Amino acid sequence: MNTQNIFDEMRAGDGQVRLLYQPFSEWLKGVDHAQLMQKSREAEMLFRRVGITFNVYGEEAGAERLIPFDVIPRILAANEWRQLSAGVIQRVAALNAFLNDLYHDQEIIKAGIVPATILENEMYRPEMQGVDVPGGIYAHIAGIDIVRTAENQFYVLEDNLRTPSGVSYMLENRKMMMRLFPELFRRYAVAPVEHYPQVLLNNLRAVAQPGVHDPVVVLLTPGAYNSAYFEHAFLAQQMGIELVEGQDLFCKDNAVFMRTTEGPKRVDVIYRRIDDDFLDPLAFREDSMLGVPGLVSVYRNGGVTLANAIGAGVADDKSTYTYVPEMVRFYLGEEPILSNVPTYKLEKPDDLKYVLEHLAELVVKEVQGSGGYGMLVGPTASKQQIEEFRARILAEPDNYIAQPTLALSTCPTLVEQGVAPRHVDLRPFVLSGKTVTLVPGGLCRVAMREGSLVVNSSQGGGTKDTWVLNGDKPC
């Protein structure tokens, strides 16, 4: 990768600070490295005390880690945000239309745009075929991962439509920044994000089954040992709803109830943060202790709403990703605002041949992988890693896609040696209820290691606050 061409969020190619970052840059000159490190430690202490942690699988039992928090914000102008947010709203609208179509008439398959082989995808749930969900909404909460390569060039890296996480960090990071650097918020008119839980709750209430007047909404978590448990607890608290585990719920008379100290109480909408496979031992994995026996049957009969819907994962699969621009055209009759990254599907012989010849330049991902596991970043991989991956691809080509290594933009980041550019991405959270909306911001993830393109928290990536400004200029 040619490092000369990497877009830096703060500095233009000639080293000049971009207009948007000028007040920040001025401020930065007035604080020394030690002060910033001190603020950084203060943030770490506060996060730990509040328990803003994630659990790490496969390590010492009960190990809780902090996601590194970077004190330097990423700043976006209003016009950049307009383009971005219009793009993700359009995309999520198309994805919901696609899911509704796929589980009903399958017009897009009949039109020859998406191949019928999609029905063989593991994430396609035949149980959902013909089931009507309120408002035709499947992905009530979507996290769309976006990277930037140039001034006005944003790419969607992937769509997360199952149980996307990270929104609590968007909110907590903002709170932390306001606490650590109140003076910066006087220099910048930063659009607020704190109302996210209210928007989410309104949307969840709006998708209760018709006829329910005062819907009871709950958040279903796998429990305190899940890696995202902090977020589940945080969101439930912010929305003022019960945080339930599978054992708290039971199904009876085509309805779901929770066990309370005053007896059973009916539940209308479940914001579930448990994967499809574990939702109901009677329908999916019978060894699941996390789910609620009979839930799928009640759901199919309209006794409860699940957010996100069962079977939404078929649309965020990395092999389905390539069709999303076509979905935008097919369902909305619009041109896609955001670009897809060109993607090679290794089930196609030509693509496979090309990819095997260019492994050292490409990023190869497992079709259903997530969290940065099961991927090869060609340009930074060793010869041995490349050869190992070659063998895996040859054994199961259908299981992989490949993409050119994008020159992800960088943002100044506080590291031991000082402030240095590190690669970033952005995950805004798109909410679908009566309307499709999002709050101005998202989870900015940053690869803390020099040159690394892997921003996932499970791989040591950190987070930043993202500032969307009210205008196109700093103030």
Add this chain to the structure above:
Amino acid sequence: MLSRTADHLYWMARYIERAENMARVLDVTDRMSLVANSAYDEAARWKPPVLIADDVAVFERDYGSYTAANVMHYMALDERNPSSIVSALGAARENARAVRVAMSSEMWETVNALWLELRQRIRQGLREADIGEFCDWVKSRSHLFRGVTFGTMLRDDGYKFVRLGSFVERADNTARLLDAKFQLLLPNEDPTAEMDYYEWSSLLRSVSAFEAYQKVYRDTIEPTKVAELLVLRDDMPRSLHACYDELAPILEQLCRQPGCECLRLAGENHARLHFGRINHIFNSGLHEFLQDFIARNNALGIEIQRAFLNSPD
């Protein structure tokens, strides 16, 4: 509220209360061992804490002898001992973590900070000489938790379950403490013995009742008065009577079904304390009375569990 949430809140409070009581017992034992010319040898001195926790068989199997170091380690730090301070605080934090949304964030932060600091202390190593400071720390954290709860928690059912847990546990602990001390002290009946002053005053200090005793009785320390203070006086915060003065009204608010067994059990226990006379209790045996009370209090705990916390479909 969710039964599971109520369960976690109830047990969180019980475990914090348990840790506090354990710290009180250890602290007092430790201070008494410093008093010169003790009438007891080290083993006799250090057995009561284990007796109070009802753990004699396990302790003797794992540790053998009742030395100060062994007992301190077992009661404070041994993670295999479910009643140790470390186990109790760990369990309190696990319960809190599971329902952190059901309490105020200040409560959660207090429990979490307590746990983080505990781990820090253990990492640095806890020396025998530090035990007093460590016990003070545990007690002060428990006070802080109680204060934060009182000052910040919504007065909803969750609050009631927290209080319920504290008082069920405290009643149990006070009864055990009293029982163990009386078993150790009474056979040695010499009311003028100088040592007894220290023994009885140490018992009072362990439940922060020394000053209260002086105020109430303005008299030398006598076993029957100590027992009266800790069993029957309703103005003594850690007495059995005071615990039931708190418990009974909470249960009245929580029991929304008529004929609730919890309410009956609590009322029955309450009446015995409310209308009891200390000379009657001594006549039929304090030990028997306390053993009976511990069993009744335990039965109430089981009934609370059945009625609210693990309710069947």
